[in-house]
Amino acid sequence: xxxxxxxxxxxxxxxxxxxxxxxxxxxxxxxxxxxxxxxxxxxxxxxxxxxxxxxxxxxxxxxxxxxxxxxxxxxxxxxxxxxxxxxxxxxxxxxxxxxxxxxxxxxxxxxxxxxxxxxxxxxxxxxxxxxxxxxxxxxxxxxxxxxxxxxxxxxxxxxxxxxxxxxxxxxxxxxxxxxxxxxxxxxxxxxxxxxxxxxxxxxxxxxxxxxxxxxxxxxxxxxxxxxxxxxxxxxxxxxxxxxxxxxxxxxxxxxxxxxxxxxxxxxxxxxxxxxxxxxxxxxxxxxxxxxxxxxxxxxxxxxxx
Ligand code: SF4
Numbered sequence: 001x002x003x004x005x006x007x008x009x010x011x012x013x014x015x016x017x018x019x020x021x022x023x024x025x026x027x028x029x030x031x032x033x034x035x036x037x038x039x040x041x042x043x044x045x046x047x048x049x050x051x052x053x054x055x056x057x058x059x060x061x062x063x064x065x066x067x068x069x070x071x072x073x074x075x076x077x078x079x080x081x082x083x084x085x086x087x088x089x090x091x092x093x094x095x096x097x098x099x100x101x102x103x104x105x106x107x108x109x110x111x112x113x114x115x116x117x118x119x120x121x122x123x124x125x126x127x128x129x130x131x132x133x134x135x136x137x138x139x140x141x142x143x144x145x146x147x148x149x150x151x152x153x154x155x156x157x158x159x160x161x162x163x164x165x166x167x168x169x170x171x172x173x174x175x176x177x178x179x180x181x182x183x184x185x186x187x188x189x190x191x192x193x194x195x196x197x198x199x200x201x202x203x204x205x206x207x208x209x210x211x212x213x214x215x216x217x218x219x220x221x222x223x224x225x226x227x228x229x230x231x232x233x234x235x236x237x238x239x240x241x242x243x244x245x246x247x248x249x250x251x252x253x254x255x256x257x258x259x260x261x262x263x264x265x266x267x268x269x270x271x272x273x274x275x276x277x278x279x280x281x282x283x284x285x286x287x288x289x290x291x292x293x294x295x296x297x298x299x300x301x302x303x304x305x
Pocket of ligand 1: 174263
């Protein structure tokens with residue numbers, strides 16, 4: 001660690017105590033951000049730890065919809081997103097207005113939204129889910145005739161094939177996971193014949209069909225510590241490799257694609273965390289009317305998991 005980094009970390013730690021702040025970081029954040037965080041996890045784990053924290057301030061190192069989810073769950077806390085431009089292109093592929101139009105087309109349908117969606121979209125939805133709990137949540141809805149699933153068509157496609165039922169899918173996708181191609185997996189399988197392939201359900205179906213396991217990032221971390229495999233090919237955003245290597249120094253983790261990097265997740269760094277705590281910005285606050293509706297979709301999810 002260089003002097004500058006050590007100095008920044010010292011300043012962040014002091015300010016964090018003064019503000020009674022907690023730093024939450026998604027598994028796709030830069031290594032330096034993960035290393036300073038109080039908690040690192042996937043969207044589900046982060047929303048659960050936001051719901052539990054006693055801190056007054058949550059510095060959310062992730063993308064905008066994640067900070068919004070923290071604000072939905074903790075209206076009395078100050079939620080800071082260190083770079084306000086850290087959005088999620090998938091979440092932006094649907095708006096509340098377009099979802100309302102879809103609901104008018106299928107008035108009987110239940111709406112399930114992936115957590116990667118805006119607070120307004122969550123407010124228009126019945127239940128929220130993450131990649132960690134989507135399958136058990138939808139499995140429990142066997143008596144529901146029609147389901148609209150937004151916005152990730154590939155996660156929706158994966159759930160649909162897993163539980164053998166048709167879902168009305170929204171045509172959204174994650175541009176980062178789209179960069180992982182079946183050829184990447186085939187090439188690495190040849191190179192590491194003993195290696196296991198684990199991929200995220202946001203990947204293309206052709207990639208998913210080549211995997212040994214399909215897991216959320218939290219599920220990948222558990223798999224890595226429990227598996228006997230010493231070579232694991234990782235089909236998700238490359239940032240997760242930092243944590244996997246740190247927690248499992250004897251395992252060789254191979255990114256499925258060097259191009260699977262989410263530019264939005266990489267906008268946050270130590271300087272921006274320090275500025276966020278110094279200037280108490282950028283504050284993410286969901287208006288109360290939307291928050292109450294969105295919270296009921298998130299609460300229904302948290303009841304199940
Ligand atoms: S990795 Fe994909 S889904 Fe996640 S924030 Fe980036 S664009 Fe959105």
